[in-house]
Amino acid sequence: MTNDAEARAVRLAAEPLRPASPHPAFFSGTARSVRDIFGQRELLGLLVRRELKAKYKDSALGFFWSLAKPLALLLVYYVAIGRFLNAEASPRNTGGVPDFAIFIFCGLTAWQLFSDIVVGGTGSILSNAGLIKKVYLPREVFPLSVVGASLVNFAFQLVVLVGATIALGHVPTGGRWLYGLLSLLVLVVWSSALALLLAAVNVYLRDVQYMVEILIMILFWASPIVYAWRMVDGAIDGWMQQLYLANPMTQVVLGFQKAFWVAGDTWTVDGRPVDAQPANLATMLAVTLVVSLVLLWLSQRLFTRLQANFAQEV
Amino acid sequence: MGIPVIEIAGVSKHFAIRKEKSLKERLVNFGRSNLHRESFWALQDLDLTIESGSTVGLVGPNGSGKSTLLKLIGGILQPTSGTVQLRGRLAALLELGAGFHPDLTGRENVYLNAAVLGITREQTNRYFDAIVDFSGIEPFIDTQVKFYSSGMYVRLAFAVAVHVDPDILLVDEVLAVGDEPFQRKCMDRILGFQQEGRTIVLVSHNLDQVADLCDRAIVLEKGRVRADGVPRDALRVLRADFAQTQREDVEKHAAATGAPTLRITDVAVATHGTPTDRVMMRPGDDLAVFVTVGADRPIDGWNVGISVRNTSGQRVLSTDAVMMGAAPLAAVHGTTTARFDLPGLWIGEGDYTVDAALSVDGLTEADSVREGAHLTVTSTGRYVGSTFVEPRISLV
Numbered sequence: 001m002t003n004d005a006e007a008r009a010v011r012l013a014a015e016p017l018r019p020a021s022p023h024p025a026f027f028s029g030t031a032r033s034v035r036d037i038f039g040q041r042e043l044l045g046l047l048v049r050r051e052l053k054a055k056y057k058d059s060a061l062g063f064f065w066s067l068a069k070p071l072a073l074l075l076v077y078y079v080a081i082g083r084f085l086n087a088e089a090s091p092r093n094t095g096g097v098p099d100f101a102i103f104i105f106c107g108l109t110a111w112q113l114f115s116d117i118v119v120g121g122t123g124s125i126l127s128n129a130g131l132i133k134k135v136y137l138p139r140e141v142f143p144l145s146v147v148g149a150s151l152v153n154f155a156f157q158l159v160v161l162v163g164a165t166i167a168l169g170h171v172p173t174g175g176r177w178l179y180g181l182l183s184l185l186v187l188v189v190w191s192s193a194l195a196l197l198l199a200a201v202n203v204y205l206r207d208v209q210y211m212v213e214i215l216i217m218i219l220f221w222a223s224p225i226v227y228a229w230r231m232v233d234g235a236i237d238g239w240m241q242q243l244y245l246a247n248p249m250t251q252v253v254l255g256f257q258k259a260f261w262v263a264g265d266t267w268t269v270d271g272r273p274v275d276a277q278p279a280n281l282a283t284m285l286a287v288t289l290v291v292s293l294v295l296l297w298l299s300q301r302l303f304t305r306l307q308a309n310f311a312q313e314v
Numbered sequence: 315m316g317i318p319v320i321e322i323a324g325v326s327k328h329f330a331i332r333k334e335k336s337l338k339e340r341l342v343n344f345g346r347s348n349l350h351r352e353s354f355w356a357l358q359d360l361d362l363t364i365e366s367g368s369t370v371g372l373v374g375p376n377g378s379g380k381s382t383l384l385k386l387i388g389g390i391l392q393p394t395s396g397t398v399q400l401r402g403r404l405a406a407l408l409e410l411g412a413g414f415h416p417d418l419t420g421r422e423n424v425y426l427n428a429a430v431l432g433i434t435r436e437q438t439n440r441y442f443d444a445i446v447d448f449s450g451i452e453p454f455i456d457t458q459v460k461f462y463s464s465g466m467y468v469r470l471a472f473a474v475a476v477h478v479d480p481d482i483l484l485v486d487e488v489l490a491v492g493d494e495p496f497q498r499k500c501m502d503r504i505l506g507f508q509q510e511g512r513t514i515v516l517v518s519h520n521l522d523q524v525a526d527l528c529d530r531a532i533v534l535e536k537g538r539v540r541a542d543g544v545p546r547d548a549l550r551v552l553r554a555d556f557a558q559t560q561r562e563d564v565e566k567h568a569a570a571t572g573a574p575t576l577r578i579t580d581v582a583v584a585t586h587g588t589p590t591d592r593v594m595m596r597p598g599d600d601l602a603v604f605v606t607v608g609a610d611r612p613i614d615g616w617n618v619g620i621s622v623r624n625t626s627g628q629r630v631l632s633t634d635a636v637m638m639g640a641a642p643l644a645a646v647h648g649t650t651t652a653r654f655d656l657p658g659l660w661i662g663e664g665d666y667t668v669d670a671a672l673s674v675d676g677l678t679e680a681d682s683v684r685e686g687a688h689l690t691v692t693s694t695g696r697y698v699g700s701t702f703v704e705p706r707i708s709l710v
Contacts, residue, residue, distance in 0.1 A: 005367060005511025012366050012401050012481060013317045020398035021389035043429040050426060054417040057458070134409040135430055136389040207338075311390045312329060 021136065021308070026301050033304055036138040043137065047145035052152055066153045067160065070105070070112050077104050077226050087227070095269035097228050099261060102164055106256040107225030109157045110183070114191050114249055115216045116150035121195025122202050122212050129314035139307045140300065143195045147188065161260055170262035182285045183255030190248045190292040197299035200306040203313050223250045224257075230267075230274055245278065248288050254278070255285055317401070319482055319513050320364040320387055325396030327357040327382055327537075356382040357537040360396070366481070369514040371524035371545060373552055374534035375559070380517045383534065384408065384484050387515065402481030402513075405431050409486070411471030416460035420451065420470055423459055427474045441477045448499065449473035469496060476503045483507060485516040501527075521549050525698055546695050553625045553665050554690075576613050579649065580606035581620075581670045581686025592688045597661060597702030603654040603687070605670045607646055614645035615675045618652045622666050622689070630661060630700050634671075660702040663693040 022032065037044075056062045078101050082088040088100035097103050124142040125132065132139060165171050172180070202208040222244070224232060232244060244250060254277045257264055264276035278284070330353045357379045364370055372380040385391040386398050388406035413430040414423045424445055428438040438445075446452050449470040451462075459467060504527065507514060518524050524531055524545055531548035533541040533555075541551040582589035582604045589604045603620050619634025633654070635641045643652075666689040671682035697705050 005509065008481060008511040009317060009366050012319060015401045017318075017321060017399040017401055020387055020400050020404075021392045042435050043426075046426045046429050050415050050418060050422075053422065054415050057417040130409075131413050131430065133390065134412045135406060137430070308392045311385065 026305070029304065030297065030301070033138070033140070033300060037140050037144070040138055040141050044141050044145055044148065047141060048148035048152070051145055051149035055149075063156070067156055070108050070157055071160070073108055074101065074105050077108075081226050089267075098267055099168060099170060099263035102161070102168065102170070102263065103228070103257060103261050104226055105157075105161050105164065106260050107223065107253045109154065109161055110187060110253050110256045111220060111223070111225055111249070112157065113150055113154040114187060114252075115220075116153060117147050117188075117191040118194050118198065119209075119212055119216060120146035120150060121192070122198040122209050124195070125199045125203050125310060126206075126209075126314055132314055133311050139310055140196065140303060143192070143199045146195065147192050151188070165260060165262065168263075172260050172262055176259045176262070178259075179255045179282070179285075180259030182282070182289065183252045183259065186248060186255070186285055186289045186292055187252045189289065189296050190252075193292060193296040193299045196296070196303045200299075200303045200310075203306070203310055219247075219249065222247060223253045225253055229254060229257075229277055233275075233278075245284065248292060251281065251284050251288055254281055317366045318363045319366045319401045320362070320515070321397075321399045322360055322362040322383075322387070323397050323399075325357060325360045325386060325393045325398060326355060327379070327386060327391065328355050328394040329353065355537050357386070357393075360537075360539065362532070362539070362542075364513060364515065366401070366513050367508075367511045368530055369508055369516070369528045371528035371531040372515065372517045372534060373519070373521060373524055373531055373549065374540070375556070377536075378534040379537040380534055381408075381486055382537075384486055384515065384517055387482075388484050400482065403432070403479070404482040404484065405478040405480035406484040407431075407475045407478075407486065408484065410468050410475060414459055414467070414471065417458055419458055420455040420462070424455075424470065424474055427471065428477070431475065431478050432480075433474075433478060437477075437479070445470075445473045445477055448476065450496070465493070472496075472500060476500070480512065482513045482515070485514065487517055487519065521552070522698060525549055550665075556625050576607065576609045576616065576646070576672055576674060576680045578605060578670050578672060578681050578683045578686070579608045580604070580651075581668060581683050582606075583668060583687040583689065591686070592690070594690045594692065595659075597663075597691060597693050598658055601656040601659045601689070603656065603668055603670075604651050605654070605686075606649060606651045607672060608649045609646045612645050612647040613674060615642055616646060616680075617641055617643070617673050617676070619671050620654055621669045621671075622661070623669065624700055625665050625667075628700075630666060631656075636676075661689075661691055662697070662699045662702050663691050663695065664700070665690050 022029075022036070052063075056065050059065060061068075078088075082097075082100040082104070086093050087097055089096035089098040121143040124146050125139065128142045131137070132142075162172070198208055198212060233241070236244060258277050258281060261276070267274050267276050360383070372383060374380055382391065384406070385408070386393055387400070388404065388408065389398075390406070390408075411423070411427060413427050415426065418426070424442065425435070425438055428441075428445075429435070433441070446455055449466075449472070451466045451470055454462065454466060459470070462470070504514065508527075514527075516524075516527070528545050530543065531541075531545040532539060533548050533552045535555065540555070541548040582591055583593050584590065584602050584604070585593055585595050585599045589602070593601075595601065605618055605620065607616075607618065617635050619632065619637070621632035622630045624630055635643055635652070667685040668687040668689065669682065669684050670686050672680045674680045693702060694704070697703065
């Protein structure tokens with residue numbers, strides 16, 4: 001027997017036995033889960049790259065296509081709603097939304113990130129079935145890699161958005177960026193929580209992925225993306241308004257508008273200034289962040305429970 | 315040696331595969347859903363301890379639970395009851411190129427696959443040249459893997475796989491890839507692993523490979539341990555089981571087909587004494603094979619032959635009356651018996667079967683009996699293979 005082998009035997013003898021498959025307790029297993037996932041950060045990085053590289057490989061314009069969709073949507077909404085439905089501020093409609101293109105793009109950017117994470121995350125376990133059946137990994141890396149890849153796409157859109165504000169001369173400065181950052185945090189935490197939960201449930205009930213696609217389409221209209229919060233404020237009040245505002249994505253979209261839609265601050269109707277966002281937006285976002293963090297933790301714990309049988313169900 | 319690195323205690327694995335995965339199916343089949351359950355025990359009450367530095371072969375017929383056991387050890391599946399415990403780092407090679415993406419280049423896939431197998435980026439950087447060199451596909455390393463031939467694909471995948479640095483390596487039927495020189499490289503690598511004191515658990519249908527590589531073989535059958543011990547003994551049990559299964563198949567087949575006019579009514583073998591359908595012999599014994607033929611009308615111009623096959627169905631020897639220059643044989647009416655003498659049959663250890671076949675007027679088979687009789691050859695265990703020798707070694 002070689003020295004190598006002896007050294008190995010000695011080292012192994014000193015190690016305690018560990019279970020082959022982790023089955024952590026619901027509460028006390030959290031630290032371990034976090035450690036396991038953190039231990040796979042290199043793989044996570046590679047999976048993010050795989051998602052990004054493989055997506056538009058072999059297409060002539062490549063990565064441009066990830067920008068094409070939001071830009072096309074922007075054009076459609078700008079022309080149809082801004083111009084034809086006359087929502088934009090113009091000589092015809094002096095009380096309309098100023099810088100309507102920026103306004104829409106704030107919401108579209110946020111929404112695109114949300115739907116990328118939730119839709120992609122939901123299917124992520126099934127689309128990696130090959131790996132899940134053959135290798136043990138903390139399976140959270142698959143939904144998380146979708147989050148990472150979506151964030152990269154988001155970064156490009158953000159560059160376009162900020163570029164547009166510079167072009168129009170309404171550059172967001174100072175404390176506005178804090179709104180942007182807070183909103184982005186809420187958005188990522190909230191959508192990751194959903195992605196983890198839905199990814200796990202989807203393994204057992206495949207309807208979930210189709211349901212999610214439809215819900216994403218419907219919920220698009222439940223946040224002030226292509227219409228302004230001011231119009232909602234006038235249309236519903238009381239508990240319905242509270243409900244509308246409780247939607248994390250509504251808050252996130254409003255937060256993005258607060259951050260990047262500078263013209264919203266000087267919006268006037270009939271010569272009087274109006275509020276483009278609710279006054280206590282920062283507080284709402286902070287509360288939602290805390291709630292989302294709790295939800296993220298819960299859905300990760302649930303994910304851990306459900307993942308035990310992934311390999312035989314996918 | 316001697317430290318248990320894998321401890322399996324009272325492990326059972328039950329699969330209940332529901333075929334309905336959608337809401338509609340669940341609603342439509344609500345209440346009847348048990349009808350749509352496919353339920354079976356893949357493993358039952360398994361207790362095993364595998365010690366560090368050993369190489370263990372898991373063998374058994376398809377569906378015996380080998381791969382399930384490997385996945386339980388790898389933590390990919392969780393046991394229904396019982397515990398699986400490990401010591402040390404584990405890597406599972408259950409599929410070559412797990413995580414390979416066809417649209418990425420070979421280089422990108424090497425990094426991805428390495429990360430999947432638990433090799434750090436730093437290690438991969440260090441081994442990268444060695445990996446490419448081992449795979450022998452250097453000119454294509456920056457080509458997308460979807461353009462690779464299947465051989466190139468597995469070579470690259472295997473090259474990554476052998477650079478893992480585990481204490482326990484699980485291998486599922488992935489050793490036999492590539493051309494012969496490449497296979498030899500793979501084998502050398504495995505032998506290297508053994509010398510470094512790593513524990514290897516491999517599933518294989520190649521029993522010769524198991525006999526060569528392993529110091530312990532575990533035969534699984536229907537989720538239970540059928541035999542466990544040194545490969546020679548364990549594999550003997552498995553070979554006997556395979557032969558038994560084949561025999562049952564033959565009987566079923568015979569029952570299903572009709573009777574020709576010229577038939578083989580019996581095949582028997584004898585070393586000495588009365589012919590029976592099963593003999594134990596040692597290499598070099600004289601063997602006689604008796605084929606009894608019945609005809610309901612007189613038939614001449616017939617030919618009779620026998621072959622001896624090993625358990626994997628390879629023909630060890632084959633002969634017939636025409637080949638021996640003994641044709642034409644006297645016409646047969648009623649019953650007659652042909653005796654084949656095989657004096658001094660030097661065949662190697664293992665189970666063999668004797669087939670017999672009849673033809674008339676040099677045409678196609680009139681009747682045949684597969685596995686009409688059985689030989690079990692026992693010997694010294696100093697070699698494997700179909701011919702017998704008494705090997706000796708000395709330094710000159």
